[in-house]
Amino acid sequence: MRAILGQLLTLLPLGPVALARVVDTTGPGPRELGAAMIVTGSGEVHGSLSGGCVEAAVVASAQEVLTSGHAVTDRFGYADSDGPAVGLTCGGEIEVFVERVSRARLPLLSALRQRIEDGSPVAVATTMDAAPEWKLLTTADTEPWHGVDRDARALLAAGRCGVVGADECAANGAPRPRTFVQVFAAPARMILAGANDFVRALSRTGRQLGYRVTVVDARETFATAARFPAAHEVVVEWPHRYLGEEQEAGRIDQRTVVCVLAHDAKFDVPMLVTALSCPHIGFVGALGSRRTHAERVERLRAAGITDDQLGRMRSPVGLDLGARTPDETAISIAAQILAERAGASAVALDRIDGPIHR
Incomplete structure (x- = not known):
């Protein structure tokens, strides 16, 4: 539109x-x-x-x-x-x-055009029934609306259009009308540092979730579009330099996900220093064992990273799913990203009470 x-x-x-x-x-x-x-x-x-x-x-x-x-x-x-x-x-x-x-x-459409011109993320939610209702959604909007507002705001946060509702009743028993959410915002970004099988798997999962996926690695032999077909772009550069340039260019925001998966301290530590020094990044994760994590924390402290900044790092990244393979690990990491994005508990649904769509 x-x-x-x-x-x-x-x-x-x-x-x-x-x-x-x-x-x-x-x-x-x-x-x-x-x-x-x-x-x-x-x-x-x-x-x-x-x-x-x-x-x-x-x-x-x-x-x-x-x-x-x-x-x-x-x-x-x-x-x-x-x-x-x-x-x-x-x-x-x-x-x-x-x-x-x-x-x-006209008033809603005029407000929509103004937010688009300002570069502010915005969405229009439309109930798909005989007499449609419209609502203008912004990232600051928290007003309940037909029981679909939470799902609609999740699409806005992800930067992608979609249909929500019509699968069950809201918490008050009212139906959740089938609603088209048209988002006017750039997709959220996922920046993956490294060029291995774990990055390949997470690039596929990230793209399926609507992220714009960037794979970055300094090794030209490994960082190729052919090896990472699901990525929107593959960049040959030191990851921390690339992230710093993107930050200076204003292309990093609170929806941005950064995952460091290189398994090499000379790549991982500088990238994490840059990521944790940027307050606008929404999620920072690093792959590795418990021992790798402990060694990494010491290196980050030596590089000047504070305890508050370390508290933003998810390491070892992922939920406890018993993952072993790259594809399983990608699901584990993606599940943690989704849970934190939504402020959800990541607890099994049969262990908690109340509506699924809160």
Whole structure:
């Protein structure tokens, strides 16, 4: 919706429009979540959802929505390019939510544009029912909303769009409506220092969780894109130098995860000194045995790291899952990251009382 936000603000004072957005995808698809198209009462079309595969069908739905005022959801799957069915030729599926938007949304949309221009993370949550409700979400927002606010803020924190709700009732017994959360923020970052099997496994897990994953190692032979296909970027540089440059450039924030997995003090210690000296990093973890941890702490103290700064380091990183393999270790580390991000206990659900989605 970012691409057509200006047009939406211009058109709404002239009358209601139909807004169609991609809210879910499966498999290969031509557009990302949140891709949007506007259809006016006079039949003008702005934006695109699929590069032409399903636009005509969506326009027809939009015209019905403008007439009835009731939102609809359409799902399009694979369709042979030579066949009569409407669908995608790429083999994927998309779900499109079409709703009538009036000038009453102008204040929220104006506030949304202002936060985007300011570079502040923001999201729009939309209930996907016949009469949709909207809510503007910010990182400082703590107001309960239909029992989906916690899940919606988790998506905002991760910097990714998605659908929440509809799986169970909220704590008060009220239904949690299926809600599309469109996030306008860069994805949270995961910076992995090292170039080994543990880094390869965690890069896959981190990407699946919505992080933008960077692998950094000074050894050109090992730090290659071919060895780390799940990483968004592989950087050949001393990890502490790279992290320092990213910090100076303002590309590090409280959502950033740094994991030091090199198993080599000449890489690990300088990287941890830089990471622990940066108060804005949300999670700092280091892989290693108990003995490695004890030796590492002594080296960090000798480098001037204080006890308060050491208290921010998760070492040995990960939860006690009995992990042995790189893939198991990646799950252990990711579980700890998720638990700390959400302020959760990491205790087995059958050992605690109360709602799962608190």
